[in-house]
Amino acid sequence: MAPVLRLDRISWSVGGADIISEVSLDVREGELLAVIGPNGAGKTSLFNLVSGLTRPTGGSVRLDGHDVTALPPHRRSRRGIGRTFQSSSVFSTMTVAEHVELAARSAGVRRVGADDVRGVLARVRLAGRGADLAAGLSHGDRRKLELAMLLAPTLGGGTTGARLMLLDEPMAGVAAEETGELTGLIRSLHRDEGRTVLLVEHHMDVVLGLADRVAVMHHGRLLAAASPAEVMADATVQQAYLGDEL
Ligand SMILES: Nc1ncnc2c1ncn2[C@@H]1O[C@H](COP(=O)(O)OP(=O)(O)OP(=O)(O)O)[C@@H](O)[C@H]1O
Ligand SMILES: [Mg+2]
Structure with a gap:
């Protein structure tokens, strides 16, 4: 079965700066994939490429095996991609x-x-x-x-x-006492209804509580995509967070 989403060496440069560099990633039907990484790593830019808000300068985006790289956001949304934004809208x-x-x-x-x-x-x-x-x-x-x-x-x-939900920091700005209910709601959209979810999140307790798999972005590159336990144990991932020197 084709993955719901396949990113094949996707890149995005703007004004001579490489913001996203050759990211390849398959997202399976029904999985919840958390996308983490330091500020400016390219997480939102990656979502923009998936939702169609920006067009890649290289590589392709496939949805259910179909190439959607050239499709505008509303056409992708009709194929089942839904997205929320980092700032409440x-x-x-x-x-x-x-x-x-x-x-x-x-x-x-x-x-x-x-x-x-x-x-x-x-x-x-x-x-x-x-x-x-x-x-x-x-x-x-x-x-x-x-x-x-x-x-x-x-x-x-x-x-x-939306069958494929892109949630960009859904807990941002939310009071601590409200995050539990919101986390439960996202879990239920995923587990009970089988929706595929890509979740950008800085709160590691939320990530570890929800994610089937974790993708780590750093300087526009995909450092790792593995189980939460493997990612937490990965030395390069720890360095990306602690040192920024890679
Ligand atoms: N339209 C743009 N033009 C130029 N640079 C951009 C543009 N959009 C993003 N960038 C740059 O690309 C890099 C990645 O930005 P992005 O917003 O994707 O990061 P992020 O991982 O979502 O960060 P955060 O955790 O702070 O939300 C940053 O250095 C940012 O300044
Ligand atoms: Mg962002």
């Missing part, structure tokens, strides 16, 4: 329910039923919050709303929402 003047409707409409769903919206909100543990303004949500609840938007395309259609 909710609209403060819109309600929680309106966000889910917006996500469903931009995925091509014409009629968005109130019951469907409620169902998606209940799924992310935001039941009863549909009429609230997104501006009034805690950081943790905003992050849940962003996940709800990835599930929204289920509404009224045959699709099930």
Whole structure:
């Protein structure tokens, strides 16, 4: 079976700087792969190449065996890639329910039923919050709303929402007491629903609690991709974090 995602020697240079250099990586159906690495390692840039926000200057991106390197983000999203951003991206003047409707409409769903919206909100543990303004949500609840938007395309259609979720630091800005529930939600989207997840995360306790496999980025290169235990024991990985001298 072809991997859900195959990156083949993918590179991205901008203004003469090599930001991503020849990264090759296969992501298997249903796995949760954490992407870690120091600040500036290229984690977000890698997500941009997968979601289509930027085009690689070398190499290819395959989704379910099909070359999607030339496809724009909305075409990739219709093939099942969903993405959240490092900075929370909710609209403060819109309600929680309106966000889910917006996500469903931009995925091509014409009629968005109130019951469907409620169902998606209940799924992310935001039941009863549909009429609230997104501006009034805690950081943790905003992050849940962003996940709800990835599930929204289920509404009224045959699709099930994003099959491959790219989550860029979903715990960023979230209060310590809210991270447990958010971690449980991500685990359940992965384990109970079989979604494939790529997760950029700095909190190592979250990474070790969730990941089937860990990929380590450093200076735009993939240093290692292995089990959490193997990666933690790897001397070059430790050096990447401690010394930055490789
Ligand atoms: N559009 C761009 N133009 C020029 N340089 C860029 C651009 N986007 C990213 N970079 C540079 O590429 C490198 C990798 O950035 P990136 O945001 O991918 O890192 P990151 O691993 O996500 O870091 P963080 O943990 O801080 O989020 C950084 O040095 C950054 O300054
Ligand atoms: Mg980043």
